[in-house]
Amino acid sequence: MPPIAPLDADLLIEARWILPMNEGLPVLENHAIAIESGRLLGPWPIDEAHKRVVAKRKLRLKNHALLPGLINAHNHAGMSLMRGYADDLPLMTWLNEHIWPAEAAHVTPDFVADGTRLAMAEMLLSGTTTFSDMYLAPEPVAVAVEQFGMRAQLCTPLIDFPTPWASDFSAGLERTVALSGRYHNHPMINLAYGPHAPYTVGDDSLARLIEARAQLGLPIQMHVHETADEVEQALSKHGKRPIRRLYEAGLLGPHFQAVHVTQVDDEDLTILSDSDTHVIHCPQSNLKLASGFCPVDRLQSAGVNVALGTDGAASNNDLDMFDELKSAALIAKAVSGDAAALPAMAALAMATRDGAKALGMSQRRGQLVEGFDADLIAVDLDAINTLPLHHPASAIVYAMHSRQVSHVWINGKLRVDEGQLVDIDINELKRMAHAYQQTMSLPGQPGEAP
Numbered sequence: 001m002p003p004i005a006p007l008d009a010d011l012l013i014e015a016r017w018i019l020p021m022n023e024g025l026p027v028l029e030n031h032a033i034a035i036e037s038g039r040l041l042g043p044w045p046i047d048e049a050h051k052r053v054v055a056k057r058k059l060r061l062k063n064h065a066l067l068p069g070l071i072n073a074h075n076h077a078g079m080s081l082m083r084g085y086a087d088d089l090p091l092m093t094w095l096n097e098h099i100w101p102a103e104a105a106h107v108t109p110d111f112v113a114d115g116t117r118l119a120m121a122e123m124l125l126s127g128t129t130t131f132s133d134m135y136l137a138p139e140p141v142a143v144a145v146e147q148f149g150m151r152a153q154l155c156t157p158l159i160d161f162p163t164p165w166a167s168d169f170s171a172g173l174e175r176t177v178a179l180s181g182r183y184h185n186h187p188m189i190n191l192a193y194g195p196h197a198p199y200t201v202g203d204d205s206l207a208r209l210i211e212a213r214a215q216l217g218l219p220i221q222m223h224v225h226e227t228a229d230e231v232e233q234a235l236s237k238h239g240k241r242p243i244r245r246l247y248e249a250g251l252l253g254p255h256f257q258a259v260h261v262t263q264v265d266d267e268d269l270t271i272l273s274d275s276d277t278h279v280i281h282c283p284q285s286n287l288k289l290a291s292g293f294c295p296v297d298r299l300q301s302a303g304v305n306v307a308l309g310t311d312g313a314a315s316n317n318d319l320d321m322f323d324e325l326k327s328a329a330l331i332a333k334a335v336s337g338d339a340a341a342l343p344a345m346a347a348l349a350m351a352t353r354d355g356a357k358a359l360g361m362s363q364r365r366g367q368l369v370e371g372f373d374a375d376l377i378a379v380d381l382d383a384i385n386t387l388p389l390h391h392p393a394s395a396i397v398y399a400m401h402s403r404q405v406s407h408v409w410i411n412g413k414l415r416v417d418e419g420q421l422v423d424i425d426i427n428e429l430k431r432m433a434h435a436y437q438q439t440m441s442l443p444g445q446p447g448e449a450p
């Protein structure tokens, strides 16, 4: 047998554990993985890796686990500047009386860019490499995403009333065409349509969206069945539940990402499963707005792909996907009455492989396997709260804190090194957030008697 020619690599990472999140691969112990030109090589046992790879640099992470970068499948990144702005309210009061008036008063393209930069710093430090965003000015978000070196699906805001972005739904569709021309085949940015919700998008607009999609073929992300009230009001207004209305309009399918989905009857379940529609679960936002509980176990048992998102920082109030996946795992057990529901590996899959599937990226992201994009993170498990360590997935999901994220690579580039952002001035971001705190100060807060 002729000797195998060694492979060149930019970096070889040795780790105590690797969680490839591939259905055929177990958790690997004392393995190494390499990065070459933004792609992954390996993984192999450490000894074999040294024989196979000639690397420009090597990194030894002896107490760490490597896993795919987390995928936050639903966010409104610009809303980070509204963190804590209107707490302890139900969804429609929160939106109608607080958030939409605040957006009308404060949201400009600069506000969206600044809020997105703050959000991306928080997401990078807590291990997110890809996020989906639906907010009021996708153009400055795209510029900020390129600056920070993250990956994003940008959902263009489409709603039946004027926004700072577009005068109406049709104008939003036209701007989507322009944006998709600019970012077609972009390595870091994907576009999607972001019709806001069934209660803000009428039947005419749904029909226009279907016509428009026939040309661009983009995915669609929409808030759907967020609360019981939404479903009841739709029954009075349209005589059918929103999932049936969207299905009859011809909108559902493997390109459709339904966010929240706390209300699911048997017919909804059949529609979602038969149409291969994806569900994006946002457990902490649903808890905080008292919106309800997404029946993750029932959906997954019916074959529905469920991804995970934080929603915006105004309803969460953070963008920490490790925190989110722990909440998802615990709530799934309580809601189904089954402690075996959503075990640790399945919760991690929701935040990685299943997120990639929902966003149409599963051929290249969400797993640590040869040829996939080098979007990966290291977590240091040698901490008081993760010892003793019987199983890395258990430690990561049930005990770890996101401050244990030590390294983040996206497209092979180091974005977090030893827990610090690379090439991003965190103090400048803090000063910017403080400045918005002054200009957006709320009457009577803080310190006002309750």
Ligand SMILES: CSC[C@H]1O[C@@H](n2cnc3c(O)ncnc32)[C@H](O)[C@@H]1O
Residues within 6 Å of the ligand: 076, 095, 099, 100, 103, 134, 135, 136, 157, 158, 159, 196, 197, 223, 226, 285, 311, 312, 315
């Ligand atoms: C059209 S841009 C997005 C729009 O959505 C609003 N929003 C933020 N969080 C939620 C939520 O949980 N349900 C419904 N709408 C939400 C946001 O404020 C923007 O106006």
Ligand SMILES: [Zn+2]
Residues within 6 Å of the ligand: 074, 075, 076, 223, 259, 311, 312
């Ligand atoms: Zn949302």
